[in-house]
Amino acid sequence: MNKSHILTGLALLGVLLALSLPRLGELDRFVTPDEPKWLMRSANFYHALSDFDLKNTYQHEHPGVTVTWAGLGGFLRRYPQYVEIRPGQVERAEKLTNFLRNHKISPIRILAAGRFYMVIFIILTLSAAFLVSSRLLGLMSALIGFMLIALDPFFAALSRLLHVDGLVSALMLLSVLAYLAYLYTGRRWFFILISGISAGLSWLTKSPAFYLLPFIGLISLLELVFSIQRQKGTQRVTTRWVAREIWKGVALALGWLAVAGATFILLWPAMWVNPLGTLKIIFSQAMVYAVEGHENITFFNGQIYPVGDSAWYFYPISFVWRTSPVVLIGLGLAGIGMVFRKRLSLPAQRTRVVGYLSLYAIIFLIMMSLGDKKFDRYLLPAHLALDLVAGYGWVVLAETLFIRLSDRISLGSRRVGVILMYSSVIVWQLSGVLQTYPYYFNYYNPLLGGSAKAGEVMMIGWGEGLDLAADYLNELPSAEKLRVVSWYGNGSLSYIFKGQTINMEVDMTLKDLRKADYAVLYINQVKRQLPSREILRYFEDLSPVHVVFIGGVEYAWIYDMP
Numbered sequence: 064m065n066k067s068h069i070l071t072g073l074a075l076l077g078v079l080l081a082l083s084l085p086r087l088g089e090l091d092r093f094v095t096p097d098e099p100k101w102l103m104r105s106a107n108f109y110h111a112l113s114d115f116d117l118k119n120t121y122q123h124e125h126p127g128v129t130v131t132w133a134g135l136g137g138f139l140r141r142y143p144q145y146v147e148i149r150p151g152q153v154e155r156a157e158k159l160t161n162f163l164r165n166h167k168i169s170p171i172r173i174l175a176a177g178r179f180y181m182v183i184f185i186i187l188t189l190s191a192a193f194l195v196s197s198r199l200l201g202l203m204s205a206l207i208g209f210m211l212i213a214l215d216p217f218f219a220a221l222s223r224l225l226h227v228d229g230l231v232s233a234l235m236l237l238s239v240l241a242y243l244a245y246l247y248t249g250r251r252w253f254f255i256l257i258s259g260i261s262a263g264l265s266w267l268t269k270s271p272a273f274y275l276l277p278f279i280g281l282i283s284l285l286e287l288v289f290s291i292q293r294q295k296g297t298q299r300v301t302t303r304w305v306a307r308e309i310w311k312g313v314a315l316a317l318g319w320l321a322v323a324g325a326t327f328i329l330l331w332p333a334m335w336v337n338p339l340g341t342l343k344i345i346f347s348q349a350m351v352y353a354v355e356g357h358e359n360i361t362f363f364n365g366q367i368y369p370v371g372d373s374a375w376y377f378y379p380i381s382f383v384w385r386t387s388p389v390v391l392i393g394l395g396l397a398g399i400g401m402v403f404r405k406r407l408s409l410p411a412q413r414t415r416v417v418g419y420l421s422l423y424a425i426i427f428l429i430m431m432s433l434g435d436k437k438f439d440r441y442l443l444p445a446h447l448a449l450d451l452v453a454g455y456g457w458v459v460l461a462e463t464l465f466i467r468l469s470d471r472i473s474l475g476s477r478r479v480g481v482i483l484m485y486s487s488v489i490v491w492q493l494s495g496v497l498q499t500y501p502y503y504f505n506y507y508n509p510l511l512g513g514s515a516k517a518g519e520v521m522m523i524g525w526g527e528g529l530d531l532a533a534d535y536l537n538e539l540p541s542a543e544k545l546r547v548v549s550w551y552g553n554g555s556l557s558y559i560f561k562g563q564t565i566n567m568e569v570d571m572t573l574k575d576l577r578k579a580d581y582a583v584l585y586i587n588q589v590k591r592q593l594p595s596r597e598i599l600r601y602f603e604d605l606s607p608v609h610v611v612f613i614g615g616v617e618y619a620w621i622y623d624m625p
Contacts, residue, residue, distance in 0.1 A: 071197060074206045078193050081213035082186045086223045089501040090182070091175040093530040099156035099554030101127065101225045102174055105134020106145060106159055112332070113146040121333035121341050124348035127227050128267040128331045133184065134225055137177030142168050157553050157566070171558040177225040185222045185233045189213070191257065192237040198248045199240065199416045200455055207485060208454025211393070212447050216495040217385045220503035221440055227269040232443040234265035235272055236451075239423055242279055242319065246286060247412050255315065259322025266327050270349045271441070274427060279319060281426075282419060283312045356435030359569065362522040362590040373437045378428050381439040384521055386446065388510050389491045393453025397421075400459035407463050417455050424448040439521065457488050498614070502527045505614045514614045524587035526555035528618030531611045532583050533559035535621060548576055549583035550593070556583065569594045573601055577624055581608075584620045 104122035108131035111119035122131055138145050148166065153159045163170045189212065196205040212218060222229030241258035245251065262279075265272035290308055294300050328334045333341050356371035363374055374380075383391070397417060400407060404414045424445035431441055461484050465477040472480075499506045504527050507517035517523055529549065533556050536542055545562035548571075549555075557564035565579055571594050576582055584602060592599060602622060611619035 067202075071194070071202060074197070074202055075190060075193060077206065078209045078213060079186065079190060081210055082189055083182075085214065085219045085496050085500065085503070086182045086186070087179070090178045090223060091171050092501050093527045094171065094174065094554040094558045095224055095226065095526040096551045096553075096555055098174060098225050098526075099160060099170070099558070101130050102134055102137075102170065102177065103153050103156040103159045105131045105177060105225070106138060106149070107152045108132070109135045109138050110146050110149070110152060117332040117336045119152060119333075120331065121337070121344070124345050125227055125269050126267060126331070126341075126345055127269065129184070129230055129264060130181070130225060130227055130268065132330075133180040134173075134177040136180040137173045137175075137225070140176040141173045160553060160557055169558075170554075174225055174558065178223055181225055181230060182223055185230055188230070188233040188237050188261070192233065192240050195237065195240045195244045195254070195257070196451065198244055200413050200451075201458070203485075204413070204455045204458045205451075206454075207457050207488060208451035210489045211387075211390060211450040211454050211492050214489070214492040214496050215387065215390070215446065215450055216499055216503040216506035217439075218443060218446060218450075219496055220506075221443055228440045228443045231265050231268040231272050232447050234261045234268060235275060235444045236447045237261040238265060238275055239278070239420070239448075242282065243416055243419060245315075246282075247416065252318070255319050256322055259319045260326050262319070262323040263326025264330070266323065267331055270345050271431070271444075274430060275323075276320075278423060278426065280316065281422075283316055287312055357437075360591050360593070361437075364520050367591060371435060373435050375432060377437045378432050378442050381437075381521065382428070382442060382445070382449075384507050384511055384517060385439050385442075386449070386508060387492060387495055387506075388508065389457075389488055390450055390453040391508075391510070393456040393488075394449060395456065396460045397452045397456030400456060400463075407459070409459065413455070417452050420448045420452050424452075457485070461485065502613050505616065514616050518586065518590065518616065522587060522590060523616075524585055524590075524618060526551055528611045528613050529555040529583065529585060530559050531613075532556065532609070532619045532621055535609050535611070536581065537561050545580045546578065547581045547583060548579040550585040550588040552583075567594060571598070573598060579624050582622045582624055584622070586616075586618050 104127065107122055108120055108128075111117065112135070120128070120131075142163075149162060153162070160170055163173070189209065193205055193209045196208065199205075200208070218229065218232070222233070238258045238261035241254045241261060245254035245258065248254070258279075262272070262275050265275065287308055291300055291305065294304065328338070331341075356373055357368075358370065360370055361368045361373065363377060364380065366374075368374070400409055401414050401417060404411070427445045428442060431437070461481050465480055495506045496503065504523075504525055505514050507514045507521065507523075511517075511520075514523070529551055532549070536545065536547060537560060539545065542561045546565060547556065547560060547562060548565040548567050550567045552564045552566035567576075567582075567588070576598065582602070584599075588594070589599065602620070605622050605625075607620040608623050609621040610617055611621075
């Protein structure tokens with residue numbers, strides 16, 4: 064084993080630790096409002112497979128098949144008898160919650176087991192992406208970039224859930240990197256196999272991943288243009304030569320598509336029995352999401368948006384809030400490096416790869432901005448690509464700075480300087496994770512004021528903090544007999560609270576609320592003035608018996624109902 068292999072192995076170990084440590088602890092803490100639905104779909108997926116009811120392995124238009132496989136693993140680990148006791152499919156997440164609790168089974172334990180498999184899947188995917196990236200960008204650029212990815216608080220939050228966004232972002236990144244590795248590291252079909260499998264898995268996870276189809280096509284087209292330009296510099300470009308290059312590109316794209324399509328079909332039994340109908344639902348519903356927008360009112364930049372409406376500039380603003388200062392500075396450094404590539408003598412291949420990653424993120428942002436349904440987590444694939452670009456930017460700064468100082472300071476001093484710079488970058492990124500563990504969603508860019516100011520712009524709160532409210536309620540006398548009404552009641556509160564949880568709905572009245580012993584208001588609903596201004600005004604006249612804080616921000620208020 065030579066020195067480069069040892070260094071790569073050590074770097075991979077560092078990336079594995081950075082990916083694992085923030086994600087594998089306290090997987091049984093707060094529950095997001097979407098996860099009870101995914102646990103229900105996983106239970107139905109489990110039932111469909113055990114009954115050989117392949118059509119019902121279609122559970123959602125996202126389609127989230129990889130998530131239901133992970134959730135199935137959670138059931139097999141914590142409650143394999145489920146399919147023997149519960150007959151048939153479940154239509155509502157609340158029914159599954161009640162069923163499990165009635166059978167003395169903790170939903171949060173099954174959810175945590177499913178989350179564990181999701182985390183392992185993401186760690187393996189990004190470890191492979193790191194190894195591919197090291198061949199494209201060099202070991203140090205890949206290491207710093209993937210350290211920024213692994214320690215990105217927003218990604219850390221989304222990559223430890225039984226949910227689609229963390230996994231689809233990792234798979235899409237691996238697919239793009241592997242395709243570029245084929246083009247730039249010897250045209251080995253092994254990389255097309257990796258890229259195609261990753262693409263197919265990403266399509267099984269979330270429909271926006273079909274963005275890879277036009278983007279891979281764009282890469283192929285641009286590479287053809289670059290090839291023609293290089294050919295012109297050496298010899299005459301003939302029609303026959305161009306036709307041959309086009310055929311090579313088409314054959315490559317068809318091979319990639321065949322691998323991706325085979326993966327998509329083989330791992331989703333619904334495609335075996337109803338392929339056209341399944342695809343029709345996926346694409347038609349994706350259009351509905353884009354055109355109809357949100358099903359409820361939303362809050363952004365100090366304004367409440369009505370149902371179906373959103374701000375066109377949402378994603379650029381949300382990106383800046385959700386990223387970190389070290390990434391923003393790294394992006395600026397990468398931009399400077401690309402502009403002055405020749406003066407800095409940067410390798411053309413690496414700058415081209417960085418250009419493709421930047422283009423991937425920018426076009427994805429534009430594509431997502433065209434739809435009216437907008438959540439900050441939908442932009443996560445762009446975050447990962449830009450984190451990697453930022454890592455490259457920091458390496459450009461270090462190499463340029465210390466090479467220029469080669470005549471003034473010794474080699475040993477330069478090495479110490481580089482180590483200190485890279486260590487500072489990693490520690491800076493790590494600080495956001497350490498400050499918010501395990502509530503990473505509470506991280507917002509400190510350059511903009513952090514979580515203390517984020518509530519003025521962003522719609523914060525996705526279940527975090529309601530677990531702490533449940534902890535408080537569980538300590539009350541006869542907690543098992545209490546009736547508590549709460550926003551995001553199913554899952555976010557009910558998975559942890561011992562008593563009866565009533566989900567606070569938008570059509571609830573004061574009379575409905577007064578049937579409960581306690582009421583829990585949540586920052587997410589208060590910012591949106593839900594369920595109604597009348598009810599919120601009612602609570603303004605009451606004093607909460609307990610307030611839940613995360614990072615100095617009030618997240619939930621518990622009221623003793625008179």
